[in-house]
Each structure stands twice: as C-alpha cells, then as structure tokens.
Amino acid sequence: MIPYLSITDQPIDVAAALAAVQTDAAGAVNAFVGTVRNQSGGRAVRRLHYESYDSMALTQLGHVVAQAAAHWPMLEKVAVVHRKGTLALGDVAVVVAVATPHRAESFAACEFIIDTLKQVVTIWKREEYEDGTEWVAAHP
C-alpha cells in the first residue's frame, strides 16, 4: 500500500483527499478534518502559523502509516495532507483519510494516524493572539 502523503502551503482540497483513497475494495472511508479554531486555552486566536521540516515530516508520516498498516492489514488506502504557512480561522489544517473493507477498522486506523501524527511528525504551530504569539506545546 503506497499512501498519498503531502505537506502543502496551498489550501487543502478535502474532496481530493477522499478521492485519493477511493477503491472498489473498500466499503468504508473514514476521514478526520482538523480546522483552525478561534480560541486556545481561553485566549482568542486570530490565525495560525504552521512550520514544517518537510523531508522528516514525510518520512515520519510514512512510518506512522506503516505502523497502521501493520496493525490493520485490511487498510486499503491512506491519504494524509497537512497544511503549512499562515492559516485563517476555519481553514483546514490537516486531513487524514483511510479506506478499509468495513467501518470499525476505518475509525480505529484514522484515529491512530492523527493521534500519532501529533506526537511524531515534525510540524510546529504558532498561535497568534491579539497581544502576541506562542509556539504551541513548546514549554511544560
């Protein structure tokens, strides 16, 4: 299984990510769409800035998908697209789409991929507020 993985500075086309995992062998397509929220920890967020170490991010994403495929061998197709650069409220930051024969595995594999992405993929998020900016999760 060769996943479709992309880090892009262009707006994410969710329909294209769903189309990338279309296969007649799958009866279930599950997608997680992460969007820019207007508040964080009680502070109003104006916009987000994502920075990526692209080559490592794609390498680590490949590892995450390989782990998912080892755990859920019925995984037919996977697409992960992550945005970088400056995002406005409501913009799509990430899409994870998976296709499996039945729905239970599609929910589980999709959740595993987004959860693990957040732990290992080299992308950083700087939140911009009315009165400054902060790198998310940088400090204890």
Place this chain on the structure above:
Amino acid sequence: MALKIALFGITRDIVGQPTLEMPAPAPATVGALLDHLRARYPALGQLRSCAVAVNNEYAPAGQALGPNDEIALIPPVAGG
C-alpha cells in the same frame, strides 16, 4: 569536523538563525551535541522536550554524528 544543524520552530527563535554551523563536540554524538547546545543556549533546556534528528529520523543520545549527516534540532511538535 564541522556540523551544520537545522533549526525549527522555537529553537530557531532561541538561537536567532535558521541554521547553526559549529565544530563537532567531543565525543561527536547526539548526546554531547545536546549538552553543548543546552549550555550555550540555556532556553533550550526550558523546553518540554528537545530531540535531535539525523537524516530525518529521531536519533538516540549515543548515536555518532558524521560530516555528511543532515542534523536538525526538534522542539516539541504540534501538528494536526
């Protein structure tokens, strides 16, 4: 041996530049490099974590560094 280290996110802000060129520490390992950088830039020690990547993979402290390795400092990631 000279090392070139790529910096991202808050580590770039702390060091004040996107890459850092420096002589390899002795011994030339991931752990010695981190010790050296934390001493030179104490704010790195206040981060929740700070990893070193070698050739796009997270590297353990004992890993040796070579002149052709692509080295990067990895502060806490926050994708998604």
